[in-house]
Amino acid sequence: MNNSKKILVTGxxxxxxxxxxxxxxxxxxxxxxxxxxxxxxxxxxxxxxxxLDITRKDDVxxxxxxxxxxxxxxxxxxxxxxxxxxxxxxSWKINVxxxxxxxxxxxxxxxxxxxxxxxxxxxxxxxxYDEYSKPDPKSFYGKxxxxxxxxxxxxxxxxxxxxxxxxxxxxxxxxxxxxxxxLDSLKKNIPxxxxxxxxxxxxxxxxxxxxxxxxxxxxxxxxxxxxxxxYVSRYEFxxxxxxxxxLDKRLIIxxxxxxxxxxxxxxxxxxxxxxxxxxxxxLKPLNVTEGLHLLKHLLEHKEK
Numbered sequence: 377m378n379n380s381k382k383i384l385v386t387g388x389x390x391x392x393x394x395x396x397x398x399x400x401x402x403x404x405x406x407x408x409x410x411x412x413x414x415x416x417x418x419x420x421x422x423x424x425x426x427x428l429d430i431t432r433k434d435d436v437x438x439x440x441x442x443x444x445x446x447x448x449x450x451x452x453x454x455x456x457x458x459x460x461x462x463x464x465x466x467s468w469k470i471n472v473x474x475x476x477x478x479x480x481x482x483x484x485x486x487x488x489x490x491x492x493x494x495x496x497x498x499x500x501x502x503x504x505y506d507e508y509s510k511p512d513p514k515s516f517y518g519k520x521x522x523x524x525x526x527x528x529x530x531x532x533x534x535x536x537x538x539x540x541x542x543x544x545x546x547x548x549x550x551x552x553x554x555x556x557x558x559l560d561s562l563k564k565n566i567p568x569x570x571x572x573x574x575x576x577x578x579x580x581x582x583x584x585x586x587x588x589x590x591x592x593x594x595x596x597x598x599x600x601x602x603x604x605x606x607y608v609s610r611y612e613f614x615x616x617x618x619x620x621x622x623l624d625k626r627l628i629i630x631x632x633x634x635x636x637x638x639x640x641x642x643x644x645x646x647x648x649x650x651x652x653x654x655x656x657x658x659l660k661p662l663n664v665t666e667g668l669h670l671l672k673h674l675l676e677h678k679e680k
Contacts, residue, residue: 391543542554
């Protein structure tokens with residue numbers, strides 16, 4: 377049976393967008409149309425590429441109509457958590473209004489919207505959140521992401537929402553993520569302040585992209601929690617990274633979150649229960665050490 381679908385990927389030049397194109401190319405049989413706000417693709421993997429700004433409703437509708445899209449995978453987002461506190465209008469326009477435009481566009485072709493959300497929809501006071509836990513975001517970023525979730529849930533269209541956290545990985549010309557920033561600093565012998573009181577499950581981008589492929593292949597809908605299998609502090613993650621890459625752990629200085637005085641409130645313990653994704657999607661997410669070894673391998677391969 378031919379399960380091939382026409383899939384529009386938004387934010388295709390970002391960390392997740394590039395990995396989606398990579399994994400779908402390697403393991404899927406779908407026709408992807410990559411899109412981003414830039415004129416060109418960082419790596420099209422041989423797929424079609426179009427310039428698309430998801431905040432422009434008519435452009436979104438035209439793209440979906442033109443390609444007769446079956447699925448929209450939305451990896452486009454304003455993810456600067458502190459920036460969302462100061463640039464509220466812009467972040468809402470991208471993270472909420474952009475999703476509403478995808479919903480409007482999806483009604484043209486009956487497309488399913490697969491949307492990436494975050495652990496920041498929770499307050500992070502107790503952790504161990506499953507898909508039925510009650511959201512209570514404390515930051516403007518989290519409030520925007522929850523508003524987008526609610527728009528999808530109440531829209532009447534087919535949707536899947538994938539909540540994740542602490543993404544890391546590599547790609548072409550991407551913004552530095554936590555792991556890459558750490559690596560760069562430690563390689564240059566620059567001391568880094570890392571918090572000991574924020575906990576979560578760091579997620580290698582490859583696991584998240586694979587989850588999106590499985591959701592597409594299996595026609596799954598609803599909410600899924602997808603993240604790494606190990607629960608650690610940011611400080612423990614940084615220490616483990618230094619070990620895997622043979623860098624100086626003494627450069628990592630433990631501090632508390634309160635010392636940073638960040639504009640946005642962070643969830644301090646946002647651990648997920650991932651049983652649904654493991655059972656329904658057949659996922660076996662990597663732990664921290666496994667994920668960092670994969671990152672090391674990918675970076676070495678990239679340099680050759």
